[in-house]
Amino acid sequence: MRLSPPSWRVLFYVVVIILIIINIGLLISIIQKSKANKQYTFTELLNHIEKRDAAFYNAPAPEVDLVDFQGRRWNLSSLAGDVIILKFTRFLSTELPSLIYLEHLWGRLRNYGLKIFFIYPTKRSNPWSLSERVNMFHLPVIMDDSTLVDSFNAMMNDTIIIGRDSKIKFKHNQAPDSTIYHQVVRFLEESGGIEKGNISSEDLLSNLKKISYQNMENGKIENLRDMIRGKTAFINLFISKCFGCPVGDRIKMMKETAGKCNDNEGEVFFLFGRGNEPQLIVEYAERNQLFGENIKLGIIQESEELSSEEYYSLFDFELNPRLFIVNKEGKLLFTETGKNQRKINLAYLLTALK
Secondary structure, eight states: OOHHHHHHHHHHHHHHHHHHHHHHHHHHHHHHHHHOOOOOOOOHHHHHHHHGGGGGGGGEEEOEEEETTTTTEEGGGGGTSSSSEEEEEOOGGGHHHHHHHHHHHHHHHGGGEEEEEEEEEEESSSSHHHHHHGGGSOOOEEEEEHHHHTTTTTTTTTEEETTTTEEEEEEETTTOHHHHHHHHHHHHHHTTTTOOOOOOHHHHHHHHTTTTEEEETTTOOEEEHHHEEEEEEEEEEEEESSSSSHHHHHHHHHHHHTTTOOGOOHHHHHHHEEOOOHHHHHHHHOOOTTOOEEEEEEEEOOOSOOOHHHTTTTTTTTOEEEEEETTTTTTTTOOOOOTTTTSSSSSHHHHHOO
């Protein structure tokens, strides 16, 4: 049976209407997903996290004892007045960058009442991961038989922050390092505050020159003061290797800059903070092709010349890595901050070689 022309027109219009309805539905779905995946500013992100975890905020912290790997004891109630971070971890390789970041954060803010404890579950964990890595850190490693996990309803990779009033202020799984930093500063500033005196360029340069690092190519300990003498140095300080940081463009720029350093006139340094494992840094460097001419890769070592306060002062906890440029005359030309990092591009870097 053949359809008459009017019937074809009706069928055609019906199909068009159906397609329009489907496309409208798809458009609405895309808009909803876009809103759900919106990029938050730091303030918006903190507010978003607070709303999501509202049930945990301002709840009194459980009354529990903390016993570390060496048998030392703390009670949470005895730490009232301090801001406390509890980080639940198995010390896996993928967790180490965040743990190293937290240790550096503690080193910078410990004098303002910051306490950090790593919580290690003794059940369902491999003992070797603790015995191999616990000595990497100065922070207490608490042995937990599930008491803390149950008391805080916590999972591995949870970060919990307890305020000076002994109430839970923050609870998040796999929280970004920068988010933890902003939260900690916020809670410290709410009562007591943090001195924000800027470190002079002379002091920063002096501290840089005191750095000793283990060269990842030959294993030797080298002093940065000797390595930068008479040349332009582009010094990139990493707290740790960073899985989520947008460092690809920075590394590309630095390698291009190294390629322009003729006649030993310049050197690019990729230096990682204390506590990083050499094997993991070498693997990270090979993956990102950090080995090359006019490039030095190393892990900063503890030394008597560089004090802890001087060492921690070199890091900006919103920047990983942080760039310093020292010219051939030994003067500090550039110190990266959140305000000037947009200046960093290949053209700007090459002007330092002139």
